[in-house]
Amino acid sequence: MAKQTKRTKARTGDTVAPMDFAEAIAAVKSNATAKFDESIEIAVNLGVDPRHADQQVRGVVNLPSGTGRDVRVAVFAKDAKAAEALAAGADIVGAEDLYEKINGGFMDFDRVIASPDMMALVGRLGKVLGPRGLMPNPKVGTVTPNVAQAVKDAKGGAVEFRVEKAGIAHGGIGKASFTQEALEANVKAYVDALQRARPSGAKGTYVKRITLSSTMGPGFKIDPASLNA
Numbered sequence: 465m466a467k468q469t470k471r472t473k474a475r476t477g478d479t480v481a482p483m484d485f486a487e488a489i490a491a492v493k494s495n496a497t498a499k500f501d502e503s504i505e506i507a508v509n510l511g512v513d514p515r516h517a518d519q520q521v522r523g524v525v526n527l528p529s530g531t532g533r534d535v536r537v538a539v540f541a542k543d544a545k546a547a548e549a550l551a552a553g554a555d556i557v558g559a560e561d562l563y564e565k566i567n568g569g570f571m572d573f574d575r576v577i578a579s580p581d582m583m584a585l586v587g588r589l590g591k592v593l594g595p596r597g598l599m600p601n602p603k604v605g606t607v608t609p610n611v612a613q614a615v616k617d618a619k620g621g622a623v624e625f626r627v628e629k630a631g632i633a634h635g636g637i638g639k640a641s642f643t644q645e646a647l648e649a650n651v652k653a654y655v656d657a658l659q660r661a662r663p664s665g666a667k668g669t670y671v672k673r674i675t676l677s678s679t680m681g682p683g684f685k686i687d688p689a690s691l692n693a
Contacts, residue, residue, distance in 0.1 A: 482687040488676050489647045495681035496640035502678040503533070504647060506654055507634040509673040511666055514627050518665030521627040524604040525657035529646035530621035532639035537618050538562065538573040540582035540600070541611050549577070552615035559585065566592060573598075575624075577606045577614045597626065625658065633658060640678055651676070655691050 477491035496502040512519040539549040539557045546557045555573060556562065563585055576593060578586045578600040586593075586600055593599040600606040604624050608614050627633045637650040655671065662670055674691070677683040 477682075477684060479682045479684055482673075482685040484690040485651055485674075485676075485686045486644070486648055486690075488684040488686045489644060489651065491684045492676050492678050492681060493640055493644070493647070496678040498678075498680045500679075501532070502640040502680055503636050504638045504640060504642070505634060505677055505679075506637050506651060507632055507675045507677075507683075508655065508658055508671060510627055510631050510633060510658065511669045511672050512627060512631050512663060514629060514631060516665055519663050521633060521658065521661050521663055522601075522603060522625065523657055523661040524617075524622050524624045525653055526617060527621040527623055527637060527650045527653055529638060529642060529650045531623060531636055532642060533636070535575055535618050536573040537575045537577060537615050538566075539611055539615060540576070540578035540586050542579075542582070545579045545609075545611050548612040549615055552612040553619050554611075554615045563589065571596070575606065575618045576600050577608070577611055577618065579609055579611050580607060583607060597624070623654070625654070625661075651686075652691060655688075 476494060492504060510521060512521060514520055536555045539546070539554040540559060540562060541549050541557060542559050549557045558565070559582060566589055576598045583600070590599060602608070605614055605617065623635050625633045625635050635654065637654055638647050655674070658671065671688045674686040674688055675683045676686060
């Protein structure tokens with residue numbers, strides 16, 4: 465029989481039965497006992513089959529309490545747009561030069577934003593950015609003429625969500641050091657955004673299961689009804 469670690473033995477709370485979302489958040493926070501500030505992750509099982517075009521779920525949500533992490537933003541833009549992006553806090557801005565860096569293996573960023581006139585160039589990086597979920601897309605606001613606002617949103621707490629093959633959407637919604645109220649606001653915002661993105665092809669129960677966990681802690685199930693989901 466596998467030996468339990470001290471952290472496993474110290475875990476508290478019911479990890480089997482679904483609970484009110486506020487109780488789940490409190491349980492996750494109390495079990496986040498690592499020496500670093502653990503990230504809080506949410507995973508939502510949706511009643512969709514992403515293999516069908518009319519059951520795709522994708523979008524972006526601005527978390528009211530932010531994410532608690534420093535998001536590194538790369539922007540494809542020229543001239544005035546490039547200057548606006550830098551002024552808004554972009555970490556790296558460029559055009560052909562940025563293309564060459566990324567094509568050569570540079571990946572020191574978490575979000576890619578592009579002005580529309582740059583997409584012919586950015587499109588050539590599809591095989592590099594696509595598999596990492598970094599390809600700019602107008603549906604989630606990362607292809608936009610207003611690159612400055614997109615950079616501010618990315619830095620301020622904008623989180624992209626996308627349903628995976630198994631029908632699960634997941635993402636980071638804060639840190640263990642966040643207050644209970646801050647995490648509650650972020651959880652609500654994330655689930656509300658998924659609800660607004662419900663595709664036309666989704667039938668029956670849409671939000672099936674919700675699980676919340678920290679980097680090193682166990683997962684706690686949320687009763688979707690407690691979020692009016």
